Amino acid sequence: MDERELLERSGGPVTRSRLLHDLTALGLRSGDTVMFHTRLSAIGYVAGGPTTVIDALRDAVGPTGTLMVTCGWNDAPPYDLDTWPRPWQDAVRAEHPAYDPESSEADHVNGRLPEALRRRPGAVRSRHPDVSFAALGPAAVELTADHPWDDPHGPGSPLARLVARRGRVLLLGAPLDTMTLLHHAEALADAPGKRYVTYEQPVVAEGRRVWRRFRDIDSEHGAFDYARVTPDGQDPFETITRALLAAGHGRSARVGAAESHLFEAEEVVAFAVDWIERKIGRKGERKGE
Template structure:
């Protein structure tokens, strides 16, 4: 049974430092038994980065109607009427990204972004700064919390989570100059200034496959493919925390690597010269 003190010691041994801004992806099952459970893991992470540090996570929304309204799919009027509006203060997190995220959302001082499907949460000294504005249409690219994570010199930590969980690589997809990027549309219910539910249409890059070759069922997407290449290149710190194989990665270096990896293979064809 791991204790909070042991976790902090191992996180520091992996390379986490006081003052770090770090995006966390965690599998509590892989981490193993921890005294105090998920809440104590959150406290250990906060202790590891200290009062000047900041934790961040991609939490999404457990009631996101992304799949139900994807690319023109229409919900019935009854379903639209019953669907709750997204409220970043109370909305639950998508459990497919791990139970730890729900505890981060409920941590004292937590700040959550206003994008319902690509919702991010942060806790710590720079939480408001890194979350900032998060508009529909800017889920993962310029103007998103991911861009601020990178520009602020942040890190990415996996605690037993698979490498296909590295959300920051969606930012690399967004800024890479590629031909034929896939886009999707969907609808989400938001609260207007008067507190009324309003359904809004969003258009974003396809986070499930930025190009057709990465959207084939049963095959790895670009995030997983790039992350594995990055780790194989020896650019990530690795070690064990609890029972979990963990990685600590520099967000700027990872995004730079991912952008170049994509552009080398799928760059926009040069335009013909015309005088």
């Protein structure tokens, strides 16, 4: 989409002051701890791109507020590395660079904003190579410190800490299926058939580059089999987020040209855990207990 089309979509340039006005009208406030997901093109023509969006978000939450994003690692080794021919595996294991929270690029699938935020002076990024988060603001260290190596979406994770701080989640023009916080609900849900994955990635431990094995819920293909409880062709996270909105959770408004939504993290997790356990079933109920 070219600049003219973006300008027409947003009715002119989306500036820092216009974003601040729209974000404030949506309900973002000074002192908030907010995890945000953004589709930049949905907002329209943003004068200044990611820099302007981050500046406006910082204006909205003020000096006492904190921003958080999901990063991941763009150049992580493939999950199926152990299925490769042995010589190929050996070459990767011998020379693939270790994950570095300060320099490893955020996963491009998450858009431009996570990489832009993690590069900001003062930003802090968590230590987990595959599930890293970055934060900027007074609570950044608290949110990202000691990210659990295993079950990195569960207790003690940056997502759990976001909930504990009564944080919020902003979908700024982002699709409903991008709400990473729902992985925390999956990690907590007591439902049968929960799917896990293990994989290896290189990290630095005690000053040495080592390959470490990690265990997590299957966040790529789904921690549960949602096929019978979601419409055909619809991502399960979109289904859950639509149910959240239909139940009256969250606020919705346009920011620039983008339909955007603001949620309370605690409400999201409580609703989603209940939804999963009702739709998939609770372990005890499935066992007849």
